[in-house]
Amino acid sequence: MPQTLKGAGVSPGAGYGPAKRLVREIPDPDPDAGHGGDPAAEAERAVGAMEETARDLTDRGEAAGGDAAEVLNAQALMARDPALADDVRKRVEEGASAARAVSEAMAVYRRMLAGAGDYLAARVADLDDVRDRIVARLMGAPVPGIPESDAPFVLVAEDLAPADTAALDPERVVAFVTREGGPTSHTAILARALGLPAVVACPGAETVAEETMVLVDGATGEVALDPDAAAVEAATAASAARAAAAARSTGPGRTADGHAVPLLANIGGPKDLPAALENGAEGVGLYRTEFLFLDRADAPGHDEQVAAYRAVLEAFPGGRVVVRTLDAGADKPLEFLPAGEPEPNPALGERGLRMMRRLPRTLDAQLSALAEAGRDTGAYLQVMAPMVTDVADAEWFAAAAAKTGIQHAGVMIEVPAAALRARHIADHVDFFSIGTNDLTQYTCAADRETAGLGRFQDPWQPAVLDLVAASAASAADAGRSCGVCGEAAADPLLACVLAGLGVTSLSMGAPALPLVRAALARAELAQCRAAAEAARAARSPEAARAAAAERLPGLAELGL
Known part of the structure; x- marks a missing residue:
């Protein structure tokens, strides 16, 4: 019988080929090595x-x-x-x-x-x-990287560094499997951006020998070693069906009975616009502005910021562009910002809006640039703050935005406290956007980069779905919109569940848009609501996904 390993499927699709291992070993410098005297x-x-x-x-x-x-x-x-x-x-x-x-x-x-x-x-x-x-x-040793091969292969590694993942060529690497990582790790996010089938947090990956024929299912997380021809054919056919359905999906996001669910793109700057437009994004649901601030000794000037923001706004005349203000701190320190007190756990410390409350001039400069960029572009500009915890945070940000001329200010729901008290926060802002990556991490107290905690990093956790439902309901009661911009939106099955929970828009990496659009088009809103109710009633992420799939039979042809 072929051996099957099970990990976390983080990027759908099937890949089949011989295994090649990523070798990261370089010579260790001699502990006594000295220099030549200069x-x-x-x-x-x-x-x-x-x-x-x-x-x-x-x-x-x-x-x-x-x-x-x-x-x-x-x-x-x-x-x-x-x-x-x-x-x-x-x-x-x-x-x-x-x-x-x-x-x-x-x-x-x-x-x-x-x-x-x-x-x-x-x-x-x-x-x-x-x-x-x-x-x-x-x-003078070779810089670590992807193995060379004339034929396509499945890359197997303990873990992949971001530089390795970004350099993967889908023409050569048909899929990858790692022993470490998590569903929202850097590796997983980049795999989805590349549209490359991937399984992470896979126990036993370290035992896969070179040249073993491997079949990777990036949707289910199954990794079959030396599979038979029938299994390969079935997986390949399912992957091809998904690709064909995605290719046929056009137009705005909506359910089979016409309920609109706008599909937006997550971007890091103007250079990501071609992929967003090519995949049919109806706007931008998360503009990560950190790219403009990273890797520099001084903050970008007013004109530089205006140009970068305006380029994105002009690409979507009549569409929505949601901009996240600077999300610095934790794993994104900025050289030009004065450091605060040392923190034993920066993830639970001063990051996002918490840092901007200490450095209001930096936020004011960004908001002023956004207000100017938004004039006369035809786009609907919305600006949101990350790491909002309570009403005081929401009030402070809304006031700062209004002072600089921002007309539509919102908050990200990433902290469980904000989700639980969303009904009060909704009184002070225009919209919510749920960041499921951090919401899952903080709800389950499980860092998303820690492979051993993979089951807690799953947005299918019923507790996370409860918080999404509470946030969406509070927004609806207050007449506000409530989108999702975390990686959960890129899961076609979960996208239908999110719509059933009352989420009003979904934003994701551009390559995921066509398949999510195709999935929504195969489910009626009543089915999405039934699937959401069943998922919330489940006792585990696995049971939640299975219960949702059972109530969304139209997605079966997509292999979901």
């Missing part, structure tokens, strides 16, 4: 390799666009950290070789991250990747 030249060599690595990561992000740009820019900041460079120079002056100095200095950072709470500890893999890339350059 510490200044050796230090310059080390810092030069750090800068080359940062530039490479930034270039990869710009080429990939979207979520990849944001993630890889964050890695580039690690390589450019001034404190790290100072530590490397000090070690070289004490006699260490460039490679040894970098390795030892980054080991200190690694220990700090590992002990800084789950949120930052999960970024250790990103830091290790940066270290490996720098040290490989200094030692």
Whole structure:
């Protein structure tokens, strides 16, 4: 019997081919290695390799666009950290070789991250990747990356660094499987952006031998080793049916009986517009503005911000563009913002609106640029704040937005307290947008990068669905809209459930739009509501998904 592994399916589709493993090993610098007697030249060599690595990561992000740009820019900041460079120079002056100095200095950072709470500890893999890339350059070794192959293959790895995932070529890599990661990890988000079948948090992935024939189902999370021809044919046919249905889906998002569910795109900047338009986005449901602020020593000026915002607004005349104000803090520190007190767990600390309340001039500058950009574009501009917790936060942000001329201010529902008291928050803002990634993380107290907690990182958790339902109901009672802009919206089956819960729009990575549109078109609103009720009544994420699928029979032809 073929062996089947089970992980978290994070990007639908089927991929079949021989397994090839990602090997990240590079030579360890000799612990006693010294330099040739010129510490200044050796230090310059080390810092030069750090800068080359940062530039490479930034270039990869710009080429990939979207979520990849944001993630890889964050890695580039690690390589450019001034404190790290100072530590490397000090070690070289004490006699260490460039490679040894970098390795030892980054080991200190690694220990700090590992002990800084789950949120930052999960970024250790990103830091290790940066270290490996720098040290490989200094030692003349190949920079870690995707194995070469003349034929398509399934990539199998312990984990994938963001730079690896962003560089995947779907013509060569037909799917990937990782032992680590979670449904909303950087790796999963980038896989969905690429439209690449993927399974993460898969126990046993480390045992898959090179050249084993592997069948990956990115929807169910099943990984079959040496499957028979019938299984391959069935999975391939189901994947082809999904692709064909997605290709045929056109027009605005709506259920089979005509209930409108606008389908919007999550973007990181103007360069993501072509994919959004090509996939039929009706607008933008999440404009992540961090891309404009990352990897720079000074904040972007007023004119630069206006140009970036206006380019997106002009692409959707008559459409909606929802902009998230700067979501800094936690894993997205910005060099030009003064740091607050050290935090043992930044995920539960000063991030998003909490940071902007300490630095109101930064927020005012962004809001003023947005207000100017929104004039005479024809787009419907909505601006929302991340990490809102209570009525005081909502009131403060609404007042700040009004002061600068923003007419439609809203909040993200990411904190359970905000979802539970949404009926009060709705009195002070124009709309809600539910960020299911963080809402799931905070509801279940499970960091989304920690593979061992995968079952708690699932937006199908009934408790998370309860909070979505409560938020949507509060919004409806107050005459407000309530969208979802988290990764849950990209799951075609869950998208139907969200519509049944009362969510009024769905925003996702552009490649997911066609299949979600096709799924909605196969379900009536009453069926979506029945599926939502059944999912909330379930006792587990798995049971919730199964119960919803049973009540949405029209989605069976999509293999969902």
